[in-house]
Amino acid sequence: KNEVEQSPQNLTAQEGEFITINCSYSVGISALHWLQQHPGGGIVSLFMLSSGKKKHGRLIATINIQEKHSSLHITASHPRDSAVYICAVRRSGGSNYKLTFGKGTLLTVNP
Amino acid sequence: DGGITQSPKYLFRKEGQNVTLSCEQNLNHDAMYWYRQDPGQGLRLIYYSQIVNDFQKGDIAEGYSVSREKKESFPLTVTSAQKNPTAFYLCASTPRTGVNRDGYTFGSGTRLTVV
Numbered sequence: 001k002n003e004v005e006q007s008p009q010n011l012t013a014q015e016g017e018f019i020t021i022n023c024s025y026s027v028g029i030s031a032l033h034w035l036q037q038h039p040g041g042g043i044v045s046l047f048m049l050s051s052g053k054k055k056h057g058r059l060i061a062t063i064n065i066q067e068k069h070s071s072l073h074i075t076a077s078h079p080r081d082s083a084v085y086i087c088a089v090r091r092s093g094g095s096n097y098k099l100t101f102g103k104g105t106l107l108t109v110n111p
Numbered sequence: 112d113g114g115i116t117q118s119p120k121y122l123f124r125k126e127g128q129n130v131t132l133s134c135e136q137n138l139n140h141d142a143m144y145w146y147r148q149d150p151g152q153g154l155r156l157i158y159y160s161q162i163v164n165d166f167q168k169g170d171i172a173e174g175y176s177v178s179r180e181k182k183e184s185f186p187l188t189v190t191s192a193q194k195n196p197t198a199f200y201l202c203a204s205t206p207r208t209g210v211n212r213d214g215y216t217f218g219s220g221t222r223l224t225v226v
Binding site: 002040041043048098 | 144146151153154155156159169199203214215217218219220222
């Protein structure tokens with residue numbers, strides 16, 4: 001079983017819909033990252049969380065450390081939000097130099 | 112603007128040839144990383160470097176080599192010993208390793224195809 005699991009793998013939405021992408025992990029962590037990868041391949045860091053909730057524009061990220069679960073929400077989705085969204089965790093303890101990545105969620109927002 | 116530059120964006124090589132992927136950052140970050148991405152899989156760590164003239168193997172280092180002669184540069188060589196070199200390669204950096212509040216900056220990647 002992967003240490004970081006994302007769901008769903010693929011998500012298609014209509015413009016304006018509220019989107020939720022989930023991430024569950026099985027290891028102790030010091031931080032969780034949400035990343036966005038566009039078709040060209042480059043990755044942009046959206047959020048880094050260690051507790052609670054963060055908001056940036058139409059994007060909201062939450063984390064529940066006890067349940068080892070995080071969600072990324074997109075309000076009023078737009079076609080330009082179409083991308084792969086990746087959850088990655090930074091382990092606590094000795095291996096905290098690296099990130100462990102989920103496989104990503106491919107989001108397509110249709111006009 | 113500060114960032115990471117990876118070049119080239121697309122690279123084609125014949126089987127058996129070594130190839131070097133470039134990664135340059137102007138963020139003054141201490142730590143740099145190379146990740147590999149395959150379809151349907153999460154990114155996996157190849158090598159990382161915390162400081163100039165020092166680097167460590169990641170999870171999938173076999174068939175790869177790196178150098179860190181300058182703080183700004185962390186080139187990755189894909190050698191002929193790498194059995195499945197065709198992949199998307201991403202370079203990343205952080206201000207320091209092991210500091211939890213430091214965020215990551217990623218490059219735009221190099222797609223390597225070996226024919």
